[in-house]
Amino acid sequence: MARGTTLSIDAMGGDHAPGVVVDGLALLVADRPDTRLILFGDEAALTPLVAAHPGLSGKCEIVHCEHKITSDMKPSQALRRGKGSSMWNALEAVKDGRAGAAVSAGNTGALMAISMLVLRKMDGVHRPAMTAVWPTLKGRSIVLDVGANVEADAAQLVTFAIMGEAYARATLGKERPTIGLLNIGSEEMKGHDEVREAHEMLRTLDLDLDYRGFVEGDDISMGSVDVIVTDGFTGNVALKAGEGVARMLATRVREALTRNLATKAGAVLAASGLAALREQMNPSNANGGVLLGLGGVSVKSHGGTDARGFATACRLAADLATSHYPEEVAANLARIQQRGTATG
């Protein structure tokens, strides 16, 4: 059994755990029958849930954990009190090599903090970065950092580009993902020093990357590039601003189609198209954020996700665990170090 096909699961994290978690795993093994699972959590609760899915039979090991990280715990509390929790133990399994990747729908701040402590940083990476999958006109793009750090200097932005590119190849199925650096405005007024300096580094450092230069906020949804690189503050605001617009427009479309009898009848006739649209825009298809730059794979599922979304996050974890992502990142980081330009 290949190491990469074993996932360690925090079965107690998320708004609807452990039920949705186990249901998601059943969906996962239905189309990835080679996957093996180690579930960390309350054995008494998990055993009957697993037993209810014949597809999980023989593929799940349950490891009992006495407690879990709650959603209201601060990262510092989670670090102090988290040892032995389902989240912590799932990450330990990745560190020990018992699993290729960990997946949790639990507390984001706690997961980032415990992941960094347990898995440590990859050599040459000073700041890990959180990814998001963004639906675009052309498919999907990766945005990073979306909130692991509030700031990023030029060298960190370059590292984000390197990690994001290898990650996009592993999970989007693109052989040669394109990269853009998020910026604003006209040629003359472009960006802060960090962004301009990172642009120069990406253009001149002879990295093995298809760097396409600056992109602006509206390029993300247009799918102009596969990987959008930015600092965690800007990336988080962009992601949430976009989610807000999508939510507002969904409400407005609903209102428009229930306006009167004619529009309601129209909505019934258009149901097949609207269902396809809902399916296209279903967040469950894009669930899973990864903290890149660690010595192991840790995937964050949305806390409120359904079973399908949890399965999506697990597929992403498995893709990354079986990819050449760590070697590719290491090779590009070595190129920077050879040029003597890496900074802290």
Added chain:
Amino acid sequence: MARGTTLSIDAMGGDHAPGVVVDGLALLVADRPDTRLILFGDEAALTPLVAAHPGLSGKCEIVHCEHKITSDMKPSQALRRGKGSSMWNALEAVKDGRAGAAVSAGNTGALMAISMLVLRKMDGVHRPAMTAVWPTLKGRSIVLDVGANVEADAAQLVTFAIMGEAYARATLGKERPTIGLLNIGSEEMKGHDEVREAHEMLRTLDLDLDYRGFVEGDDISMGSVDVIVTDGFTGNVALKAGEGVARMLATRVREALTRNLATKAGAVLAASGLAALREQMNPSNANGGVLLGLGGVSVKSHGGTDARGFATACRLAADLATSHYPEEVAANLARIQQRGTATG
């Protein structure tokens, strides 16, 4: 004739100038008959366009200008070569008190640069800020800065809050606009130093403002507050990211409704609702960015706007020119200075 009801118009700025500009002015005077207009531009081109709108008769003065700022000019070029252009002269008219506000659909960077040079900064304001009107679930909110500066320290963010609040009162018709500071993440990990320091200042400085604390990116479209304060880099990215999502979703809805015969028939039946939606989301209803913090009102219309959008930008200019915005901003800035906390 009240000063505030005279607008100076850069009739040559924008993708479809001067035709769309003059058509927009005709719409404006149709519902604001007290408005007087000074048009700066090519007299030979403007005279017949104005004559074609009987409603403009007796309300327009045309001032001939030999040249105009082109869309590809850099701000530095515009400053060197812009004197005597339609844009420059429109701003001079505000400075001289011949008009209460200037409106241009021309080159944004040039308009910002020339506005700052000609109108100068308001006392106590170190960095002007560009506003945007953002459609929300509750109506409209104001976001600033959306790109006049790439960075902002805490004192500048506080100034943006003061200017944005008075601006929202003048243009949204809210007696007591609420204010939020854009930030990310959980309590413990919140934001950079600048944002945290601005939060403390807004909470403790005893300003005449209804400050509601931190908001996140998705709060903008929810209409959680009337004024969203952020630095120009983050604000510009958020605005464009949101525009990108809206454009992508519009494309997807169109695809969904033209998917097959049934959906096409449904779209016909739902036409009234969809038309109302299009109207609600029409960018012409939210056109007009203002560079706040100057010694006079300078409004930027979108370059590609239609006549309705240009009229919207002019209404906004007139509302601001006739408001108590400058006095209100001055009063709050004086409160900061009394506390001795204003910084550069």
